[in-house]
Amino acid sequence: MSEIELVDVQAGYGRAAPVLRGFSVSVPAGSVVCLVGPNGAGKSTVLKVASGLLSPRSGRVMVGGKDLTGAGPQKMLAEGVALVLQGHSVFREMTVEENVLLGGYTLNDKAAKSRRAKFVQELFPVVGERWRSLAGLLSGGQQKQVEFARSLMVDPKVVLLDEPSMGLDPKATSTIFEQVARMRDAGTAVLLVEQNARRALQTADLGCVLDLGRVHISGPAADLLADPQLGELYLGGRPAEKPPVP
Numbered sequence: 672m673s674e675i676e677l678v679d680v681q682a683g684y685g686r687a688a689p690v691l692r693g694f695s696v697s698v699p700a701g702s703v704v705c706l707v708g709p710n711g712a713g714k715s716t717v718l719k720v721a722s723g724l725l726s727p728r729s730g731r732v733m734v735g736g737k738d739l740t741g742a743g744p745q746k747m748l749a750e751g752v753a754l755v756l757q758g759h760s761v762f763r764e765m766t767v768e769e770n771v772l773l774g775g776y777t778l779n780d781k782a783a784k785s786r787r788a789k790f791v792q793e794l795f796p797v798v799g800e801r802w803r804s805l806a807g808l809l810s811g812g813q814q815k816q817v818e819f820a821r822s823l824m825v826d827p828k829v830v831l832l833d834e835p836s837m838g839l840d841p842k843a844t845s846t847i848f849e850q851v852a853r854m855r856d857a858g859t860a861v862l863l864v865e866q867n868a869r870r871a872l873q874t875a876d877l878g879c880v881l882d883l884g885r886v887h888i889s890g891p892a893a894d895l896l897a898d899p900q901l902g903e904l905y906l907g908g909r910p911a912e913k914p915p916v917p
């Protein structure tokens with residue numbers, strides 16, 4: 672079953688020509704789908720439509736089989752779609768605990784809230800270890816994990832990740848993708864937009880190449896990675912040659 676699905680979506684800004692022109696994507700339960708495409712292709716626009724920040728001009732947004740086209744961000748969150756924005760959005764002067772608990776401010780059941788807080792600390796160990804620290808003292812990669820933990824407080828069906836590795840060094844980027852895989856393994860469907868497309872596709876189950884507002888090609892992430900033409904066009908060059916067999 673698909674946790675979130677965009678069907679034949681047209682969307683854009685103001686009176687300008689549409690950015691998405693008949694775009695469709697489906698994120699199955701328990702999977703990571705990575706959106707790839709050139710700068711300005713509309714990847715972030717897909718996440719805006721999926722999170723309710725931008726209403727499509729036509730087409731549908733389905734969540735767990737329910738038609739939520741035109742629902743705003745609060746309704747989408749209440750229906751289980753959480754967005755983790757590009758860049759860093761932790762409150763640096765607040766503790767990790769305060770930042771994470773903010774994600775659960777809509778939860779009225781105190782016991783459920785503390786169970787959930789325990790769960791996210793176990794899922795992202797560094798969050799548990801730095802629970803009482805000021806968030807501003809954490810590294811960029813650690814702060815990103817605090818954002819992941821905050822988004823999972825409401826136990827969303829779907830998490831939308833906009834460029835989670837932005838500004839991180841290669842080691843922190845690796846950790847972040849390991850944590851994305853853990854989110855998926857814990858049962859969350861993930862729709863991911865990443866500049867670092869090759870690395871993201873190594874974690875993703877499915878990939879979708881967006882160009883000129885439509886799906887150029889989609890399929891198993893491993894197949895996209897292995898396609899030399901896609902590599903040249905969208906993934907920053909061919910995959911590294913395998914060393915010759917001695």
Ligand SMILES: Nc1ncnc2c1ncn2[C@@H]1O[C@H](COP(=O)(O)OP(=O)(O)OP(=O)(O)O)[C@@H](O)[C@H]1O
Binds near residue numbers: 684712715
């Ligand atoms: N708030 C906005 N108002 C008007 N136009 C916008 C707005 N946000 C994005 N656009 C335009 O929509 C198009 C797609 O932008 P979008 O950010 O979705 O692309 P992207 O694929 O995520 O790009 P990048 O890889 O550079 O982040 C671009 O031409 C951009 O200028």
